Each structure stands twice: as C-alpha cells, then as structure tokens.
Amino acid sequence: MCAFPQTKASLDWSNLSFSYMDTGSRYRACYRNGSWDAHMSADKNITLPEGSQALNYGQQCFEGLKAYTTASGDVVLFRPDMNLARINRSARRLLMQEIPADIFMEGLERVVRENYAFVPPYGHGASLYLRPLYLGIGDNLGLKSASEFLFTVYCSPVGPYYKDGFKPIHLMVSDYDRAAPHGTGNVKVGGNYAAGLLASQEARQKGFAEAIFLDATTRTYIDEVGTSNFFGITADNTLITPVSSSILESITRLSLVEVAQSMGMKVEQRPVALSELENFVEAGCCGTAAVITPISHVTSGERTYQFGDGVSAGQMTTRLYERLLDIQLGKDEEFSHWLHKVI
Numbered sequence: 001m002c003a004f005p006q007t008k009a010s011l012d013w014s015n016l017s018f019s020y021m022d023t024g025s026r027y028r029a030c031y032r033n034g035s036w037d038a039h040m041s042a043d044k045n046i047t048l049p050e051g052s053q054a055l056n057y058g059q060q061c062f063e064g065l066k067a068y069t070t071a072s073g074d075v076v077l078f079r080p081d082m083n084l085a086r087i088n089r090s091a092r093r094l095l096m097q098e099i100p101a102d103i104f105m106e107g108l109e110r111v112v113r114e115n116y117a118f119v120p121p122y123g124h125g126a127s128l129y130l131r132p133l134y135l136g137i138g139d140n141l142g143l144k145s146a147s148e149f150l151f152t153v154y155c156s157p158v159g160p161y162y163k164d165g166f167k168p169i170h171l172m173v174s175d176y177d178r179a180a181p182h183g184t185g186n187v188k189v190g191g192n193y194a195a196g197l198l199a200s201q202e203a204r205q206k207g208f209a210e211a212i213f214l215d216a217t218t219r220t221y222i223d224e225v226g227t228s229n230f231f232g233i234t235a236d237n238t239l240i241t242p243v244s245s246s247i248l249e250s251i252t253r254l255s256l257v258e259v260a261q262s263m264g265m266k267v268e269q270r271p272v273a274l275s276e277l278e279n280f281v282e283a284g285c286c287g288t289a290a291v292i293t294p295i296s297h298v299t300s301g302e303r304t305y306q307f308g309d310g311v312s313a314g315q316m317t318t319r320l321y322e323r324l325l326d327i328q329l330g331k332d333e334e335f336s337h338w339l340h341k342v343i
C-alpha cells in the first residue's frame with residue numbers, strides 16, 4: 001500500500017521559477033520540556049507568541065536542499081546528512097536546542113512523501129526545494145535564549161534560481177559587508193540574509209545579476225555571493241575557491257571540490273584576493289539553489305574582470321555542472337553514496 005498520492009500536480013514543470021508554492025503539507029516538530037512532538041500540518045501559517053526570540057532577536061536558522069526524481073524514477077535527497085550537521089552548527093551558535101537526526105530526517109522524508117505530487121518528474125530541470133526552518137519561541141521580553149523551539153520543513157517545486165538557468169551572470173562587488181569574522185557568516189541564520197538585501201537590491205538596480213561580498217576586515221579578499229560560494233578556474237585547470245571564516249560552508253562547493261579532483265583538476269581552498277580575479281579564465285558560483293551558475297564578469301568600482309569570452313560558460317565549468325547534475329539525477333556511480341533515497 002502506498003501512503004502518498006501517486007499522481008502529479010498539473011504544473012508546467014519545465015518553466016518553474018524559484019518561488020514559493022503552497023503544496024498543502026508541511027512538517028512541524030515542537031521542542032518543549034525536554035521532548036519533541038511532531039505532526040504534519042495543512043496550514044501554511046504559523047502562530048507564534050509575539051515575544052518569540054525568533055521574531056525579536058533573530059534566534060532562528062534554516063537550511064535548503066532539494067529532492068530530485070532520478071533517471072530510474074526514485075526520489076532522492078542530495079547529502080541531507082550535511083544539512084543536518086550544518087543546521088546543528090547554526091543551532092549551537094545561536095544557543096538553540098540541537099535537532100535530533102531522527103526528527104530532521106523524518107521531517108524531510110515525510111514532506112517529500114506527502115508532497116509527492118509536487119516532486120518534479122525526471123527530465124524537466126526542476127526539483128522539490130525543501131526548507132527546514134528552526135525558530136526560538138515563547139513568551140519573552142529580555143535578551144535570552146528561548147526554551148521552546150519549533151522546527152518546520154516546507155517545500156516548493158522549483159526551477160532555476162537565476163531566470164536564465166545555466167547562463168553566465170555579471171556580478172557587482174558590494175560596498176556593504178555581509179558578515180564579520182567571528183560573527184555568524186559561517187552559519188545559516190536569517191540575519192545574514194537580511195544584511196545582504198540592500199546590497200542585492202543595489203546590484204540589481206544597477207543592472208547586475210547579484211552582489212558579491214568581500215571580507216569585512218580588509219575588503220581585499222572575496223567572501224561569497226548572496227546565496228552561493230564563489231570559485232575560479234585558472235588556465236592550468238586549477239579550481240580555486242575561497243576559505244573565509246565569514247562564509248557559509250556550501251555543501252555544493254564541498255561536493256564540487258571532490259568532483260573536480262576526481263576529474264583530474266587541481267583544487268586550492270584558500271583566501272582569494274580580489275586582484276586574483278584577473279588570473280581566472282572561468283568563474284562560477286555554486287549552491288543548492290544556484291547549482292553551478294557561470295560568472296562572465298565581476299565589476300568592482302571602475303574595474304571589470306571578464307572570464308573567458310564574457311558570453312558563454314567555460315568548458316570546465318560546464319563539465320562540472322553536467323557531472324553534478326548527473327550525480328544528483330542518479331546517473332553517476334562514483335558519487336551515488338551522496339544520494340539518500342526517499343521513494
């Protein structure tokens with residue numbers, strides 16, 4: 001007996017954008033007095049006490065990962081164990097109760113199963129984006145950690161994050177800082193993203209696809225893009241990607257590093273100076289939402305760096321992208337252990 005509907009929603013799967021859709025079912029787990037109480041909910045609204053730490057003091061964190069329909073029809077998650085580890089790093093940083101692995105995984109799996117109708121079928125370049133969200137809640141006034149927590153997982157079927165998909169984008173170096181060293185830039189907390197909104201808007205108003213941030217101390221090294229990590233590729237096929245205490249450790253980037261090595265590329269993970277951009281023949285950004293998005297140009301003040309012909313995606317970036325898609329769609333043996341089968 002199958003506990004979930006077998007039919008698919010009537011959606012234009014090949015033309016989905018990266019936007020919210022109410023799919024009708026989400027997971028909720030509440031931590032109170034030392035124990036977790038979980039259920040599925042049809043209600044997209046959450047009612048919280050007005051004093052909740054998540055609302056007043058930003059005591060909240062989240063994750064983002066995708067479910068894919070593979071070539072053989074399975075529905076899989078890409079490295080959810082890494083998201084579990086990361087949300088608990090975020091939780092520890094914000095003094096929140098850690099989420100047990102069984103609660104986290106149950107949330108992901110039930111949301112995928114119960115929203116099977118919204119998991120895009122194979123072959124449309126679309127996926128089901130899952131958003132685990134974790135909130136400190138309760139009747140509170142002063143600045144202190146919550147003692148009750150709400151963990152929820154909701155989802156939306158999505159297409160590409162950037163509207164043109166795998167097409168090179170032009171980034172603008174922001175004058176704003178996103179996160180400080182020893183701050184919260186290396187964990188996935190809402191405040192980091194609110195801090196980047198103005199930078200992003202400014203970049204878009206000037207005609208760029210997105211802002212890219214520098215390190216806040218010296219403003220000479222590349223940190224990351226709003227929702228993805230940066231990488232560059234040199235003429236001798238070395239993939240170079242920034243290490244910084246104020247960027248989010250991208251699961252896609254960690255994966256890409258292993259994939260690049262398996263493809264025979266050299267990899268350097270180290271601070272990357274803005275001035276080094278002139279050494280790159282290809283560049284890109286990577287993340288769950290952005291997948292791999294090639295970068296054609298980066299503009300910093302009066303100076304514009306161009307990668308390759310400035311129009312098309314570079315050869316190695318394209319190969320990495322195709323290999324990553326093959327892995328996520330269950331068409332790659334070597335990295336098949338990264339897939340967690342749900343259906």
Ligand SMILES: Cc1ncc(COP(=O)(O)O)c(C=O)c1O
Nearest residue numbers: 227228229248250251252287288
């Ligand atoms: C700030 C930031 N950097 C990088 C990433 C990419 O991380 P991942 O590959 O784990 O999605 C994300 C997205 O989660 C992000 O929000």
